[in-house]
Amino acid sequence: MPSQMIDTLKLLKLTMGNHFSRGILRIGLKPCPFNGTTEIEHALAIYSGQSHSAGISCAMYSSLVSAILRASSSIFDVNPEELKDYLKDKTTRRGLVSVLRGIANYGITKPQILDAPFLVVWNYTNACNLKCKHCYQNAGKQTSDELTLKQKLKVVDELDEAGIVALAFSGGEPLIKRDFFEVAKRVNERGIFIAIATNGTLITKDMARKLKEVGVGYIEVSLDSTNPKVHDEFRGVPGAFERTIKGIKNCVAEGLYTCIATTFTKINLNEELPIVELGLSLIHISEPTRLGMISYAVFCLK
Numbered sequence: 225m226p227s228q229m230i231d232t233l234k235l236l237k238l239t240m241g242n243h244f245s246r247g248i249l250r251i252g253l254k255p256c257p258f259n260g261t262t263e264i265e266h267a268l269a270i271y272s273g274q275s276h277s278a279g280i281s282c283a284m285y286s287s288l289v290s291a292i293l294r295a296s297s298s299i300f301d302v303n304p305e306e307l308k309d310y311l312k313d314k315t316t317r318r319g320l321v322s323v324l325r326g327i328a329n330y331g332i333t334k335p336q337i338l339d340a341p342f343l344v345v346w347n348y349t350n351a352c353n354l355k356c357k358h359c360y361q362n363a364g365k366q367t368s369d370e371l372t373l374k375q376k377l378k379v380v381d382e383l384d385e386a387g388i389v390a391l392a393f394s395g396g397e398p399l400i401k402r403d404f405f406e407v408a409k410r411v412n413e414r415g416i417f418i419a420i421a422t423n424g425t426l427i428t429k430d431m432a433r434k435l436k437e438v439g440v441g442y443i444e445v446s447l448d449s450t451n452p453k454v455h456d457e458f459r460g461v462p463g464a465f466e467r468t469i470k471g472i473k474n475c476v477a478e479g480l481y482t483c484i485a486t487t488f489t490k491i492n493l494n495e496e497l498p499i500v501e502l503g504l505s506l507i508h509i510s511e512p513t514r515l516g517m518i519s520y521a522v523f524c525l526k
Contacts, residue, residue, distance in 0.1 A: 241332040249328035272311035315417040340386040348398040355460030390417035412439035424471030432474035444483040
């Protein structure tokens with residue numbers, strides 16, 4: 225391990241791992257009565273200019289956190305204004321609070337022990353409009369024991385209380401459920417990052433706009449071939465390729481961060497580069513005022 229990293233770890237243990245600092249962090253993990261987050265998350269929002277103090281105790285704690293951040297910026301040679309910009313993102317603040325909660329409860333550890341996972345993947349439904357050959361979920365019809373809307377919203381609240389940073393909706397096909405947007409709205413209101421794994425066939429222009437509005441930060445669309453016949457055979461429904469491509473285009477046009485997820489088998493093993501080239505071509509279909517982004521996820525099956 226480089227000596228600079230060792231020195232940094234020592235400094236972290238000295239500044240954040242002592243009982244006094246951990247005590248201050250624990251105070252900040254209490255619910256904030258003014259905005260529904262924790263005291264420390266609210267203090268970070270105030271520091272970054274995204275909120276304001278409310279009450280004497282709030283002002284005192286936020287001033288203390290701001291002083292610690294200014295001192296840390298000086299120690300680690302970080303531009304204070306850049307740090308403020310970095311903390312303007314609510315997911316970033318939530319992720320930092322997750323780490324600080326781990327430090328408060330367990331001290332500085334390597335790797336750092338956390339109270340809750342950063343990411344939870346929720347198989348939102350067993351219902352699906354495709355019949356994929358490789359489906360691990362054996363999806364198709366909705367099962368009789370799936371959660372009601374009230375129960376789903378309760379799950380979101382419990383995940384929020386646990387402090388998770390990101391929630392990925394999977395399935396089945398999550399977008400097939402009519403209550404998806406109401407649940408996603410609750411997730412976004414809680415400051416949790418939203419990701420979706422989808423086959424893309426249901427993403428019309430209107431749905432892509434709604435996904436953007438509800439705060440989806442990452443959408444992963446399954447595409448297994450540049451050949452419509454191969455893709456449709458693998459996904460079990462004729463016409464799936466065409467609708468998936470339209471779905472990807474609609475996501476990119478709305479500026480959603482879009483990932484093409486490919487499952488490679490003996491059938492499509494020679495299509496790595498063609499799929500990348502297809503993805504690159506799809507970047508340029510968005511309007512000049514919007515930014516379309518494409519990344520890739522690769523899965524291999526024997």
